[in-house]
Amino acid sequence: MRIAVLGTGMVGRALGTGLVRLGHEVRMGSRTAGNPVAAAWAEQLGPAASAGDFAAAAAFGEVIVNATAGHACLAALRAAGADRLAGKVLVDVSNPLYASGERWAGHSRSLAERIQRAFPEARVVKTLNTMSAAVMAEPSRVDGQHTVFLSGDDSRAKEVVAALLSDLGWTEESMIDLGGLGTARGTELLLPLGLDLWKALGTANFNFHVQRPESTPFFPVSYS
Amino acid sequence: MRIAVLGTGMVGRALGTGLVRLGHEVRMGSRTAGNPVAAAWAEQLGPAASAGDFAAAAAFGEVIVNATAGHACLAALRAAGADRLAGKVLVDVSNPLYASGERWAGHSRSLAERIQRAFPEARVVKTLNTMSAAVMAEPSRVDGQHTVFLSGDDSRAKEVVAALLSDLGWTEESMIDLGGLGTARGTELLLPLGLDLWKALGTANFNFHVQRPESTPFFPVSYS
Numbered sequence: 001m002r003i004a005v006l007g008t009g010m011v012g013r014a015l016g017t018g019l020v021r022l023g024h025e026v027r028m029g030s031r032t033a034g035n036p037v038a039a040a041w042a043e044q045l046g047p048a049a050s051a052g053d054f055a056a057a058a059a060f061g062e063v064i065v066n067a068t069a070g071h072a073c074l075a076a077l078r079a080a081g082a083d084r085l086a087g088k089v090l091v092d093v094s095n096p097l098y099a100s101g102e103r104w105a106g107h108s109r110s111l112a113e114r115i116q117r118a119f120p121e122a123r124v125v126k127t128l129n130t131m132s133a134a135v136m137a138e139p140s141r142v143d144g145q146h147t148v149f150l151s152g153d154d155s156r157a158k159e160v161v162a163a164l165l166s167d168l169g170w171t172e173e174s175m176i177d178l179g180g181l182g183t184a185r186g187t188e189l190l191l192p193l194g195l196d197l198w199k200a201l202g203t204a205n206f207n208f209h210v211q212r213p214e215s216t217p218f219f220p221v222s223y224s
Numbered sequence: 225m226r227i228a229v230l231g232t233g234m235v236g237r238a239l240g241t242g243l244v245r246l247g248h249e250v251r252m253g254s255r256t257a258g259n260p261v262a263a264a265w266a267e268q269l270g271p272a273a274s275a276g277d278f279a280a281a282a283a284f285g286e287v288i289v290n291a292t293a294g295h296a297c298l299a300a301l302r303a304a305g306a307d308r309l310a311g312k313v314l315v316d317v318s319n320p321l322y323a324s325g326e327r328w329a330g331h332s333r334s335l336a337e338r339i340q341r342a343f344p345e346a347r348v349v350k351t352l353n354t355m356s357a358a359v360m361a362e363p364s365r366v367d368g369q370h371t372v373f374l375s376g377d378d379s380r381a382k383e384v385v386a387a388l389l390s391d392l393g394w395t396e397e398s399m400i401d402l403g404g405l406g407t408a409r410g411t412e413l414l415l416p417l418g419l420d421l422w423k424a425l426g427t428a429n430f431n432f433h434v435q436r437p438e439s440t441p442f443f444p445v446s447y448s
Contacts, residue, residue: 146435149417178420186417193373193410196402197434206436211370212425 001164004029004061006054006076008037011093011133012067018137020045022167029057029080058084063160064122065091066115073111074118086121089157091164092184093128093136112151112184123157125150126184127165130194132204139169139207146207149176151183176210228253228285230278230300232261234357235317236291242361244269246391253281253304282308287384288346289315290339297335298342310345313381315388316408317352317360336375336408347381349374350408351389354418356428363393363431370431374401375408400434 005016006029016026027050028038038051050060058064058080068076073094077085092112112126127150128136135141139148148170152158162175178186190208198204229240230253240250251274252262262275274284282288282304292300297318301309316336336350351374352360359365363372372394376382386399402410414432422428 142435143437144435176421176424178417178424183417183420183424186420189413189416192413193402193407196407196410197400200400200402200407201434201436203437206434209433209435210421210425210430211366211368211433212430213367213427 001025002027002060002062003065004057004063004080005065005067006030006057006080007067007069008035008041009067009069009133011136012065013037013041014133014137015065015067015093015128016041016049017045018168019164020048024048025060026050027052027057027060029054029076031076031079054080055084061088063089063091063164066094068094070094070111073115077115077119082119082121085119088122089160090115090119090122090124091128091161092124092126110182110184110188112181112188116153116181123152123154124181125152125154125157125161126181126187127151127161129184130187130190131207132198134204135207137168139174141205142207144209146174146209147176148174149178149183149187151178151181151187153181225249226251226284226286227289228281228287228304229289229291230254230281230304231291231293232259232265233291233293235360236289237261237265238357238361239289239291239317239352240265240273241269242392243388244272248272249284250274251276251281251284253278253300255300255303278304279308285312287313287315287388290318292318294318294335297339301339301343306343306345309343312346313384314339314343314346314348315352315385316348316350334406334408334412336405336412340377340405347376347378348405349376349378349381349385350405350411351375351385353408354411354414355431356422358428359431361392363398365429366431368433370398370433371400372398373407373411374399375403375405375411377405 002025003019004027005012008028008030016028019026025048028041029052030038033053042049042051054076092115094111112124116124148165150158226249227243228251229236232252232254240252243250249272252265253276254262257277266273266275278300316339318335336348340348351372354373372389374382
């Protein structure tokens with residue numbers, strides 16, 4: 001599959017690398033063409049990896065992964081172009097990580113919802129935003145069972161994303177479909193706790209697991 | 225030990241009952257004396273349980289558990305009286321569950337911090353606020369390992385609270401000391417996700433577990 005990864009930070013690079021290793025073609029998008037981080041990343045990974053500006057990446061990708069910084073999301077996606085996002089699955093792994101004074105953004109409405117509202121034809125699925133970049137792309141870095149959440153209004157889009165997650169090593173049992181995109185608010189708000197845990201545990205190789213009865217209905221989500 | 229539980233809701237009743245069964249004397253506090261819910265609760269549990277207004281409960285308790293609703297916390301604690309809280313361990317299990325429009329309160333500063341600031345002589349420890357009332361008091365309702373967080377600026381107060389948690393059935397391995405009271409912000413923000421999970425799983429018998437390497441330093445906290 002041809003996948004665009006928007007953003008050249010740790011999250012974009014970790015996911016991009018993981019997806020290339022799985023056999024996908026990945027184009028990393030950045031604000032301007034010729035971004036040296038994206039170029040170095042692509043060169044290291046060989047012909048399946050490429051780089052371009054946000055628009056070029058979005059044009060290339062059948063699936064778009066938004067791995068840009070929270071404060072830059074909307075501008076990045078506007079640069080990618082609404083027409084190049086229309087009808088495509090947009091995997092939003094961003095977090096509203098921008099402190100304005102002591103305030104975290106994204107409180108009253110999730111970034112994912114704001115993105116969906118700004119780009120009504122994109123099929124936004126929020127996922128993977130509750131763990132470190134390394135764990136996103138390589139869940140086996142954490143022993144035992146742990147959880148990845150999905151939020152989105154488009155069931156078919158969630159199935160596509162679930163298949164990608166499965167490729168990355170996420171088991172069906174590890175996935176929890178929280179429901180509509182409004183539930184992204186809850187996962188986005190995990191960020192402050194995640195940062196505190198990183199500090200307290202001295203490692204980013206941890207993840208949240210939802211411990212619950214085996215018989216719980218509606219779970220695991222069946223993406224067949 | 226003599227313990228005050230402020231609040232007559234599900235959380236207050238579940239914790240109060242659990243503490244009485246463990247052999248503690250518990251006085252449930254409410255806004256006015258003669259609250260029928262508190263009276264019924266006390267009568268059901270026998271001589272170790274009693275009820276009174278917030279001030280009477282606070283005067284009674286060597287340890288104070290704040291189980292009042294988020295929007296009512298500060299008024300309840302003011303009614304309890306700063307002098308009756310001074311020097312005592314104040315276990316804050318509240319969550320900022322009051323929607324004002326689409327906004328959750330407690331975003332930029334935790335309730336726990338606001339409580340500590342308003343009552344500088346109380347020894348505030350935030351804990352137990354990340355699960356259902358039933359699980360708080362009876363962790364064995366959830367199979368497998370799961371986590372309870374502690375946040376607070378007073379180490380000795382956290383030791384006292386950890387011993388109480390241990391009495392309730394929380395193992396030392398299940399406790400994560402996140403650090404200072406500022407970390408309560410992160411656990412308070414878990415609430416929207418918890419509510420979404422409750423809906424998605426169809427049960428409140430779940431809890432978060434932090435899956436991490438066994439060798440992680442600073443963990444588990446040793447409360448000896």
